[in-house]
Amino acid sequence: MQDLPIVVITGARGGIGRALVAELAARGGLRIVGVSRQAGELSDLPLALAVQADCTTSDGAAEVFAQCQQVFGVAPNLLAHCVGSTLIAPIHRTTDEQWQAVMRTNLDSAAYMLRGWVEGLRVRSQTERDQDCSAVFVSSVVSRIGVAQHEAIAAAKGGVEALVRSAAATYAPQGLRINAVAPGMTDTPMTAGMLKLPAMREGAGKQYPLGGLQTAQQVAQTIAWLLSEQASRITGQVIAVDGGFTTVRPLVR
Secondary structure (H helix, E strand, O other), rough: OOOOOOEEEEEEOOOHHHHHHHHHHHOOOOOEEEOOOOOHHHHHOOEEEEEEEOOOOOOHHHHHHHHHHHHHHOOOOEEEOOOOOOOOOOOOOOOOHHHHHHHHHHHHHHHHHHHHHHHHOOOOOOOOOOOOEEEEEOOOHHHOOOOOOOOHHHHHHHHHHHHHHHHHHHHHHHEEEEEEEOOOOOOOOHHHHOOHHHHHHHHHHOOOOOOOOHHHHHHHHHHHHEEEEEEOOOOEEEEEEOOOOOOOOOOOO
């Protein structure tokens, strides 16, 4: 148990975060650390450690890694950053406060968590880092194709993707892999308000070439693969989990 890899999952009480905890727990062989601003809401998850921290601040992100070091004695070699929010509003109706909140939740948190993860691993020798070291971040299809009234979140997630690519280049010599997933609309508590009526759900699903909406579990399975040694040659990539939304235009009949 003491030698098992450690994975930190932020946003662990959210739809994708919870699905990822379940997916990795079912696969076994990991010590799972769940992070949330309300750690009490993680009590039903199979975690080795629950951390209460606000990853949108530098101090909050640092606290995550400090607690891992205190409890396990080593830095986590795996990170899945699932913290996020959304905002559907045109830029002329987006207030300064809304813009800053979207950037803080999506982009700032990613930068702080990436920095803390890298710093923890850099102090370990290559011999000590005999396990695969991988970080996965969550972007969005709206950063890859123009979707009306998504300017703020598109900018924030676009920043996350740029961060991933640059960091992947910086830390590849140290064997650190850094990737992202870009989901389309996913059936989670965050999108529940947009999908509360059958007509709304049906209309949303028709946007996707494969039809319907993906589940949080389907996104989590892709993240789990990127974290695994099966993806040991994958870094600097953003994988769209979107039913073909960003790349496929099926024949209209």
